[in-house]
Amino acid sequence: MVKQERAARTRRSLIRAAAEVFADEGYVPASLTMISRRAGVSNGALHFHFVSKEALARAVEEEAAQKVRLITERCRLAGAVGLQLLVDATHTLMRSLDDDVIVRAGFELSGDISRPRGINLRREWRRWVEGELERVASDGGLADGVAPDDVASALMAATVGFEVLGARDDREWISRRTLTRFWELMLPAMAPRQAIGTLVTCGSCLSHGTDEVGVEEPV
Amino acid sequence: MVKQERAARTRRSLIRAAAEVFADEGYVPASLTMISRRAGVSNGALHFHFVSKEALARAVEEEAAQKVRLITERCRLAGAVGLQLLVDATHTLMRSLDDDVIVRAGFELSGDISRPRGINLRREWRRWVEGELERVASDGGLADGVAPDDVASALMAATVGFEVLGARDDREWISRRTLTRFWELMLPAMAPRQAIGTLVTCGSCLSHGTDEVGVEEPV
Numbered sequence: 395m396v397k398q399e400r401a402a403r404t405r406r407s408l409i410r411a412a413a414e415v416f417a418d419e420g421y422v423p424a425s426l427t428m429i430s431r432r433a434g435v436s437n438g439a440l441h442f443h444f445v446s447k448e449a450l451a452r453a454v455e456e457e458a459a460q461k462v463r464l465i466t467e468r469c470r471l472a473g474a475v476g477l478q479l480l481v482d483a484t485h486t487l488m489r490s491l492d493d494d495v496i497v498r499a500g501f502e503l504s505g506d507i508s509r510p511r512g513i514n515l516r517r518e519w520r521r522w523v524e525g526e527l528e529r530v531a532s533d534g535g536l537a538d539g540v541a542p543d544d545v546a547s548a549l550m551a552a553t554v555g556f557e558v559l560g561a562r563d564d565r566e567w568i569s570r571r572t573l574t575r576f577w578e579l580m581l582p583a584m585a586p587r588q589a590i591g592t593l594v595t596c597g598s599c600l601s602h603g604t605d606e607v608g609v610e611e612p613v
Numbered sequence: 614m615v616k617q618e619r620a621a622r623t624r625r626s627l628i629r630a631a632a633e634v635f636a637d638e639g640y641v642p643a644s645l646t647m648i649s650r651r652a653g654v655s656n657g658a659l660h661f662h663f664v665s666k667e668a669l670a671r672a673v674e675e676e677a678a679q680k681v682r683l684i685t686e687r688c689r690l691a692g693a694v695g696l697q698l699l700v701d702a703t704h705t706l707m708r709s710l711d712d713d714v715i716v717r718a719g720f721e722l723s724g725d726i727s728r729p730r731g732i733n734l735r736r737e738w739r740r741w742v743e744g745e746l747e748r749v750a751s752d753g754g755l756a757d758g759v760a761p762d763d764v765a766s767a768l769m770a771a772t773v774g775f776e777v778l779g780a781r782d783d784r785e786w787i788s789r790r791t792l793t794r795f796w797e798l799m800l801p802a803m804a805p806r807q808a809i810g811t812l813v814t815c816g817s818c819l820s821h822g823t824d825e826v827g828v829e830e831p832v
Contacts, residue, residue, distance in 0.1 A: 420727035422641040505781060508639035516778070544794045548771060551778065551786070551795070554768030559735070559779055562724060567770070575763045576770070583802035 407433045409457060412450040413499035416559070421451060421506045426439055444569050448512075449469035451503055455513040458500020462515060465490060470601035476535040477585055479575050480524050480526055484553055487519070488568040491557055501557050508548050545584050552576065570596060624662050626652045628676060631669040632718035636780070640670060640725045667731075670722055674732040677719020681734060684709060687743055691818035695754040696804055699745055703772055704816035706738070707787040710776055715768050720776050739769050756805050764803050771795060789815060 413555035415424045426447055430440040444450045460593075469482040490497040504515040527542035536542060556576075560568030577595040585593060634643045645666055649659040663669045688701040709716040723734040729819035744766075746761035757760060775795075781794030796814040804812060 418724070418726075422639065423727050484694060505777060506639070507637075508642045519772075532731055538796065540795075544798045547786075547791060548795050548798055551772075551774030552767060552770040553774070554777055555772070555774035558724060558773055559770065562726060567766075572766060575760075576767050579759065579802055580764045582714065583798055 401443075401567065404433075404435055404439055407444055408435065408440060408450065409453050410496065412456045413458075413496045416451065416454065417495055417499040417502055421447075421503060422508050426450075433482075447553075448509070450564050454496060454514050454609075455500050455503055455515065458503075458515055459513050459518055461490060461494065461497050462487065462519060468495075469599045474599055476530050476533060477589070478593055478598055479583065480523070480530070480549065481581075481593060481595060482597050482599040483526075484549070484577075485570060485573055486557060486599070487553065488560070488573050489570070491568050492561060492565060498561060502561060505554075505558070516554060517554070520546070523549055523553075535586070535589065537584060540584055548580070620662075623652075623654055623658055625664055627654065627659060627669065628672050629715065631666075631743070632673045632677075635673065636714055636718040636721055638662065640666075640722060641727050645669075647784065648674045649718065667728070670728065671731050674719050674722055674734065677716050677734055677795060678732050678737055680716050681706065681719070681738060688818045693818055695749050695752060696808070697812055697817055699742070699749070699768065700800075700812060700814060701739075701816050701818040702745075703796075704789060704792055705777060705818070706772065707779070707792050708789070710779060710787050711784060717780060721780060724773075724777070733804075735773060738772070739765070741768065742768055742772075754805070754808065756803060759803055767799070792816075 408429065412429045415432055417426070417430050425449065426440055427437065429447075429450065429466070430437050433440070444453065465486045466479075466483050469479055469486055472482070474482045487497075491501065492498075500513075500515045503509065503512065504517070524543070524546045527536075527546045530536055531542040534544065556567050556573065560566075566572060574596040577593075581593055581595060582590055620628065626646065631643070631648045633650055634647050638647070642762055643666065645659055646656065648666075648669065649656050651807055663672065684705045685702050687700075688705060691701070693701045706716075710720065711717075717730075719734045722728065722731065723736070743762070745763045746755075746765045749755055755764065765810070770807040775786050777792070779785075785791060793815040796812075801809055
């Protein structure tokens with residue numbers, strides 16, 4: 395039992411180390427030696443858990459995908475509906491990109507042309523955004539004449555843009571401030587006039603006051 | 614003279630081949646042999662012109678940056694001003710990303726974490742967008758209460774998102790249709806009410822009717 399726990403812990407630290415190396419260096423330059431060294435385990439222990447770099451990348455993507463599903467689910471459970479759910483989920487996603495290297499690496503990997511397709515996190519995110527906007531539209535939660543597809547496409551492009559710019563250039567791109575101002579600009583174009591004042595652009599399911607509060611990792 | 618012309622032609626075909634390989638495979642997996650083979654020249658000829666893969670990447674970026682400057686300049690010369698200039702320039706940029714591999718590779722390279730910083734095309738584009746929006750704002754070309762910085766940030770995120778998604782997933786992201794619908798959605802949030810009807814969301818400096826018309830390459 396103790397042995398199993400140790401094995402599970404090693405596996406987790408390898409996934410985390412792989413995510414750090416993929417996010418910092420990119421997938422192609424990353425080597426198994428870099429990853430095992432970062433995790434503080436031997437190459438042999440790495441190979442016991444993962445047969446290849448690709449297997450590690452898949453594990454990172456799977457965990458990142460679970461976390462992203464949790465983000466959308468938590469915002470829903472916190473009671474957000476309609477456009478507010480979209481606002482909240484984008485805020486929580488950006489915060490995870492900022493403070494959770496597994497989510498960041500998962501998105502990085504799904505944008506890497508040089509690797510065979512695994513779980514594509516961007517595509518999962520897109521499906522969720524599209525599905526939610528269909529629902530918002532059928533509940534009358536969009537302004538007259540605004541097509542849910544157009545909102546989904548603008549929102550998808552902007553979130554991928556924030557993600558990419560935040561990973562490469564400057565974390566300000568994925569800050570709460572930037573996203574709040576984005577929603578302040580966009581909502582009047584999307585929401586029915588009477589709803590605009592009721593929507594919380596800085597995110598209704600987030601703790602307030604600081605950008606640095608972490609999203610808890612699932613145990 | 615004939616020899617000089619031949620050398621110039623070889624150099625151009627190497628830059629083009631490098632752009633194709635970088636755009637298709639990514640910078641790290643690209644090899645000088647792939648590039649010389651694609652250009653139809655010997656490795657020796659490649660080394661005569663470029664000392665390294667990095668030197669080729671710089672040449673691609675420099676040419677891409679020139680082309681992007683030309684895009685914004687042409688839209689201005691065609692008479693577009695204010696928000697219309699932004700609409701037109703984004704349309705022309707997306708078309709170039711679709712049909713000009715050098716522009717596409719230039720943007721790819723500027724988003725590649727695994728290479729030392731060269732010309733950063735995204736940063737150049739951002740500076741242009743920010744500068745133009747300052748100008749639009751001081752000419753009264755934005756809706757009341759809309760900050761030029763916020764429009765610049767939303768526009769920058771969306772164009773990078775379209776670029777990245779168009780390169781990886783599906784060219785529909787960089788199509789005229791997608792961008793036109795983006796502007797139709799966004800302009801009411803940005804433009805003064807009286808200006809909205811006068812703005813051409815599908816681009817006023819573009820030839821109409823088809824997505825496939827190419828941007829002429831500079832001779």
